[in-house]
Amino acid sequence: MLISLFMLLFAAIVLFHKWGNNDAISTTINTAPPIAKQGTLDGSGLITSQAESIALDGEWEFYWRQLLEPIHFQSAYPPVSELVQLPAPWTTYSDSHGSFLPSEGYATYRLRVLLPKDVSEAARTLALYPKSIASAYRIWINGQLVGGNGSVGSDRISETPKSYPEIVYFQPRTGWNEIIIQVSNFSQRNAGIWQRMELGTADTISWERILHVSAQSGIVGIFGVMSLYYAFVFWNRKQETSALLYSLLCMSVGVRTVVLGESTALYLLPGLPWEWAVKAEYISVAMTALLLILFINREYPAEAVRHSSVLAGIILPGCMSLFLFTPAHVYTYMLTPFTWGVLFPSLLYTLYIYLRSAINRSKGALTSMIGFLFFMAFALNDMLFYTVHLPTEDMLSIGLLVFLLTQAYNLSSRFSRALYESEQLSLQLKESNQRLEQIVEERTRSLRKTNEELQEANKKMSDSELFRTRLLSNISHELSTPITSIKGFAKALRDGIITTDAPKYVNRIYTRSLMLERMIHDLIDLTKLETHQVQFKMQDVYVIPFMLELFLKYETDVHAQGIQYVIDMPEKSGLLEPKDEDWIVQLDPIRLEQVVSNLISNALRFTSPAGIIHVQLRLAETPDTEQGWLAYICVKDTGVGIPPKWQERIFDRFEQARPPSVQDEHKGSGLGLSICKEIMHYHHGDIGVTSEPGLGSEFCFRLPAWKGRVSPNDKP
Secondary structure (H helix, E strand, O other): OHHHHHHHHHHHHHHHHHHHHHHHHHHHHOOOOOOEEOOEEEOOOOOOOOOOEEEOOEEEEEEEOOOOOHHHHOOOOOOOOEEEEEOOOHHHOEOOOOOEOOOOEEEEEEEEEEEOHHHHHHOOOEEEEEOOEEOEEEEEEOOEEEEEEOEOOOOOOOOEOOOOOOOEEEOOOOEEEEEEEEEEEOOOOOOEEOOOEEEEEHHHHHHHHHHHHHHHHHHHHHHHHHHHHHHHHHHHOOOOHHHHHHHHHHHHHHHHHHHOOOOHHHHHOOOOOHHHHHHHHHHHHHHHHHHHHHHHHHHOOOOOOOOHHHHHHHHHHHHHHHHHHOOHHHHHHHHHHHHHHHHHHHHHHHHHHHHHHHHOOOOOHHHHHHHHHHHHHHHHHHHHHHOOOOOOOOOHHHHHHHHHHHHHHHHHHHHHHHHHHHHHHHHHHHHHHHHHHHHHHHHHHHHHHHHHHHHHHHHHHHHHHHHHHHHHHHHHHHOHHHHHHHHHHHHHHHOOOOOOOHHHHHHHHHHHHHHHHHHHHHHHHHHHHHOOOOOOOOEEEEHHHHHHHHHHHOHHHHHHOOOEEEEEOHHHHOOOOOOOOOEEEEEOHHHHHHHHHHHHHHHHHHOOOOOEEEEEEEEEEOOOOOOOEEEEEEEEEOOOOOOHHHOOOOOOOOOOOOOOOOOHHHOOOOOHHHHHHHHHHHOOOEEEEEEEOOOEEEEEEEEEEEEOOOOHHHOO
């Protein structure tokens, strides 16, 4: 009863809409709509205050195998035309010998429309709405190219097919308005202007287009939601194969709907190839027929014909393979035998199953049969429409929607009954477990809180233990050598073995003590860095003033050893405009100064007097960072250099490339570069060295940089 009321309501809406359109036309011009005759259409009776459109049906000028433009009709000898009836594919036209025109070819259509003066004054913009022109076209109105689809060509190579409804806007003029349409088709069975075109005000046509697209999108949305819902039903209950088939059926119908009629898919995705849209149309139709047969055989196994599923599983996938692996100019010619030889028998078989199930009074069969009869009527309409036997429009989606709603009602009823029984059974279990769940929840909450506290305490203990273990291991392993040396010198002095050079050895003991103190400090610092117990205070810093300040801090110490000390900044090298200091890096000023200090100290240690220590800052553009720039900070010396075999190892702890010429009192802890490497890791940067023995070394590290302004709170 509910479905019947729905269908009556739908029919009433359709009739009311049709009656309303006819009434609007009749009240506008009080006569029948204007029809084109002899290539002209008299629209002088059009009243622009009414929101209506007129169909450009009737006799158009037709120029076969000619691609004409407005200039060709302005000559003293215009081309000779034939008169053809639109809308209709040109395969229904005959040539001078009485033979029907082939589907492949090209032609020009022309129509002159007489518009009243008030149209050009009141309705400043008119619109032309071609529904479907196969398979590529261009439109001129009043001598101007105003629209088209695809690329018109004189052969299959030069043509790019693309056909979907598209509104063409133009400025009308008083009197005669000329419409010229070039059309070519080398891609499919249909050819020419085979669907109605409408002319009206821009607002009227745009609103009509919006209504059509909205209606189609709404139907597709319903199919999508139904498909998703029953897919989830199958996901949660694998025994419900009918739900899976129904989900796929809704999806298949949705795909067909979105590529036909208003061609919403091509409208929203203009980059979608026309060929694949046509393949989707044909394949989805075959898939719908296959899923329909499988679904009804699953729903009514007692009434199903034996081996019907197997037969459908052979024929319809074969058709889908033909559509998939052949071009449109091949398989579209199979539409008539496919429609009446495959689809129509599938409909008859489905109707037969529903009739038998209704006679046997199977549950839900009568409702499903009523919905299927509604669907079958619209399916026959589309079969006749696409085989050019009926001048209507594509309406199968409406019939499918009604049919699928009846199936959804039956499936939902079955699932609802099963759910109700399940709920009754689970209700008792739920009541009996309710108290237990409350107890479990309370204990779980308490255990969760205790567990979180234990995890936090355990983490702190683990970090402390890791720090202690590494520090003790490093101290016990690495401090034995300087301690042994100190003990040896002290014992020799105590026992009187060393007498003449005592001050020299006392100085060595003092030097070893300083080195031991520095090593302990570096070990603690490195261990904290490795165990992530150091908090970095990252700030956005102007890198140029920051480097100038660091350079000046060490200028006195470098000059005291007789070494030249120079700096090279970007503005001096021409990389940046003068006084352009708005380059920013994110860093911890104290930790980065520790890196620069270590590099300068190393350079001082291995550079002889009269040498040069060169500090350089340069900025380079790079695609490897989000900011797009890198700041390179380098410390270069003219010292003894580093052998190639040591250049990759010196950043490991306790590795030193110390030449024999360097005195022991200048020996470092071997941890400085390791600390620098860890600090750069925290800054998302890296550090490296290039060196040649005898010519000096250059240590460089790099940081992401960008141009901008630093907040006053971030300045170091």
